[in-house]
Amino acid sequence: MADDERTPRRDATDRPTRSRDIRDAGRTRRRFIWLTGTAAMAGLAGCSGGGGGAAETTTATTTESSDSTGGVPAEYATATSLDGTQRNPDSLSSQEAVSYQDQPSGGRQCSTCRYYIEDKNGDGVGACAIVAGEIAPEGYCVSYVEYEG
Numbered sequence: 001m002a003d004d005e006r007t008p009r010r011d012a013t014d015r016p017t018r019s020r021d022i023r024d025a026g027r028t029r030r031r032f033i034w035l036t037g038t039a040a041m042a043g044l045a046g047c048s049g050g051g052g053g054a055a056e057t058t059t060a061t062t063t064e065s066s067d068s069t070g071g072v073p074a075e076y077a078t079a080t081s082l083d084g085t086q087r088n089p090d091s092l093s094s095q096e097a098v099s100y101q102d103q104p105s106g107g108r109q110c111s112t113c114r115y116y117i118e119d120k121n122g123d124g125v126g127a128c129a130i131v132a133g134e135i136a137p138e139g140y141c142v143s144y145v146e147y148e149g
């Protein structure tokens with residue numbers, strides 16, 4: 001009785017299941033190939049899109065200016081900040097990246113920040129040891145750290 005029950009059940013269900021499994025495996029394999037191909041194409045598009053797009057993005061997030069000083073007069077290029085941090089023109093955040101603004105925020109401003117580099121040429125603006133471009137003493141950004149020296 002047990003053999004009689006096993007044999008018909010195998011015949012009735014295995015064949016369709018196996019062929020369905022094979023079809024599903026083929027579909028899954030094709031979908032995998034399609035997805036990996038699509039992902040690769042998307043990756044290539046991201047790398048090559050817009051010609052100089054990647055270079056422009058890198059420039060925007062590391063230095064605001066393309067000049068060798070990081071967007072400031074030469075005397076600020078490698079100057080030190082209030083706490084003695086030396087500015088490196090090749091390793092600066094853009095003002096956009098740190099949400100720089102030219103006004104104080106809640107009593108905090110660049111002139112009291114440890115990274116501020118004071119005015120050196122009498123024009124009323126300074127620089128920053130970690131942010132590109134000229135920096136107003138009354139400015140502010142999210143990297144602010146109070147100078148306690």
Ligand code: SF4
Nearest residue numbers: 110113116128141144
């Ligand atoms: S508040 Fe930001 S931009 Fe201003 S000195 Fe500090 S780190 Fe630099």
